[in-house]
Amino acid sequence: MSSSTATPAYEPKTSVGKVTNYVDSRVGGSAMVKEFGRKIFPDHWTFMFGEVALYTFVILLISGTFLTFFYDPSMAETHYEGSYLPLRGVEMSVAYASSLDISFDIRGGLFMRQVHHWSALLFVAAVAVHMLRVFFTGAFRKPREFNWVVGCVLLIMSLAAGFTGYSLPDDLLSGNGLRIIDGVMKAIPVVGTYLSFFLFGGEFPGTAIIGRLYVLHILLIPALILLLIGIHLFMVVLHKHTQFPGPGRTNTNVVGYPVGPVYAAKAGGFFFIVFGIVAAISAAFTINPIWNYGPYDPSPVSAGTQPDWYIGWVDGALRLMPGTIGAFDFEWNIPFPWGVNTLSLNVLIPALVPAGIVFMLMFAWPWIEAWVTGDKREKHLLDRPRNAPTRTGIGVAGVVFYCVLWAAASSDLIATHFLVSLNDVTYWLRFLAIAGPILGFMVARRIALALQRKDREIALHGRETGRIVRLPHGEFIEVHEPVDEYKLYRLVSFDSPEVALPAVDANGKVGLPEKVRSRASRFFFEDRVAPVTPSELNAAHAGHHGEIAEAQDRESIASH
């Protein structure tokens, strides 16, 4: 910087210029304004879910900070003396008592608790839907694989944040949730009992767990989430945002609105909208009325309780797993030289296997798909879900699997609300947990292929107008109207990868990995639908009634 020696070439004239100059000559920043001030962001309604996640996280930080000022994470015994009469004099933990005080004796405390809980639910939901958007449109492909992994870790972190926070009020409901965690933990072979004793500081429930969860919930997990969000957004800037294919949009450009002013205004305004919606929900709908549950006590439990939605699927899996099938027992007592040890597969399998499968597939998916397609190019244009039918099918299978397990967490409520046998509900859900994803895959894939064919129809023969015309020789036809070139381009601009034949290696043989890859490629692309080509379009136009008939059509339409 030569500003100290030479006369500066830049003389600010406006007041904005003076401030800019002052800041820039000390810490820089003009380069950043140049880089980001007019940076282009593509716009599409599906791009908003990630924004919702970010904004609900900000709301969580704001409302959570308020709550920490009044919440006391102590499990010491106390007698409640606050305003809520039904519990006055009841023995409870300080944590529960302070949660009640936040609800009843601190103005706006209940509102903040509700804002915090509702935005937590919305946060995890927004993260999940954002990931589904990225998955179904193929936005995880090269060069964004690492960012997909960061997103997966963020999802796990948001689940951890939700769970640790859920337990803090130390009410009956969350205490039973911890009891289940304790039971699952004890089922882990070799170290399970020790893990449980270390986590709870001794026997369940102990007096340590709330304080420990509190530190995780307000310090460690949010810090990690913030860090990961930073990395996530840095990579978004680095890669620039993806966009849907369309007229004017290519793999090498970005089309959209500049950050300043339009995009910043829309995104900034959207924060207030999200906050407003959360506030409206919190005003009108009670969530987690802890005063109805009472303090934690290992003896009572209320029927028909469910965990928050994002943990529900694991609870549902625990419900669906049978303890025994016929004479086969899922709890094994294994004799070892030093004694008999117990392996509780009826707990371990549902707690670990579904989540293990879903998360492993999720983390590995960008590389699985790259391996199957063998495509090494950068992909900045998104797929419409219909244009990747197999991927769409697999995504839907995952969603169905999740939803069946989630429904299973409400099996007792389904039974009581619809007056059916609880056992039958469980049997059906067990069946659906296996058959549902397969059916979901087949149906979604077929629908995607059918939609692709419909797109071909529209591209080749135009839109059905619904107008029936009778030709002079008596034939009835429905008039189709060709789409304009922009709409046409939207319908035909997509990749349709072909089945890859196995490559022959140096010895002229086909190795096993290549065979598997070819098999996978066939599974993915065998039934592909190709985009319409210009020659097909010409042939379609030439092959029909010809110009004369079309002219007659037009006249007859005009006379109607």
Place this chain on the structure above:
Amino acid sequence: MADSSHGSPNTSATVAKPGQGGVDTFENPGLPPHRPRLADRNRRAEKRAERQVALLFVISIIGTLLFFVGYFFVPLNDTIARLRLQNLMLGLGTAFAMLGIGVGIVHWARTLMPDHEVTESRHEIRPEKDRADAEKIIGDIFEETGIKRRPLIRNTLLGAMVLAPLPAIAIFRDLGPLPGDVLRETMWEAGTRLTRDPSGTPIRAADVTVGSAFHVIPEGLNEAEHKLEEKAKAVVLLMRLDPEELNPSPGREDWAYEGIVAYSKICTHVGCPVALYEQQTHHLLCPCHQSTFDVTQEAKVIFGPAARPLPQLPIDVDDEGYLVATSDFQEPVGPSFWERG
């Protein structure tokens, strides 16, 4: 140009042939022509949009005022109704305050700010030449350390680095005590009276009528030092059946007293309280995961994810006619754990 056809299946409904749709593609027509909005062409529409935005901001101001009214003029008393009213006013006030600003700004951006789409080109993420340079630099760094040529240094360093984090794990040892045998023992012992949960009043055998169920804690639990931990193991369900309906296995004939049986209330699945008793079928149902136990078959699992029967507490009556335990449970209660055996 009107095209009239229903589309022939030959071109559309079949699976694509190899090579189809690959080479011959449509030219990108470029951005569609910009369509001016009403506010771009019509001065009155522009003014109207301006007023709408301002109105939304005014709504936000009113929302903030509503919040203050709720905060300062709705004092909390001991009623839930008042709390709900305040919560509603704070919530709606905040909602209007936020939505007014948010919708206002978005409306402003959509109607009055420029809506021309702009094209910017992407550049290569990083030039490939840099990669070769980076590879060379990293290679040079490693070369200069000499780590490849000096295996003694490399191996001792690896050893040190494997060991160094272990204290960071070991230091967490004191998070809790070792389990020992505490999971195998409860407060119950020979002569402990069965008392009502939560009052702690003892139960006479005569109080337990056929079809009734009692939630039971051991006598003295409420005064115990680690009350919740003891309660989490010791809670018991007590019910009376027709003695004919009980089918005790050999060695357990005297665990019941005139048809009164006591079973652990802690589910053998993951530890929820098995709180529901169906007095017609004598089934016990866990409300968490619906494991169902049949009391007429010594609490055997007849449905659900649990794999073991609920442990039975052997009981009798003392001289005063109160129910007492004749020993502790004969097996650990609650969820399975590795050392359970």
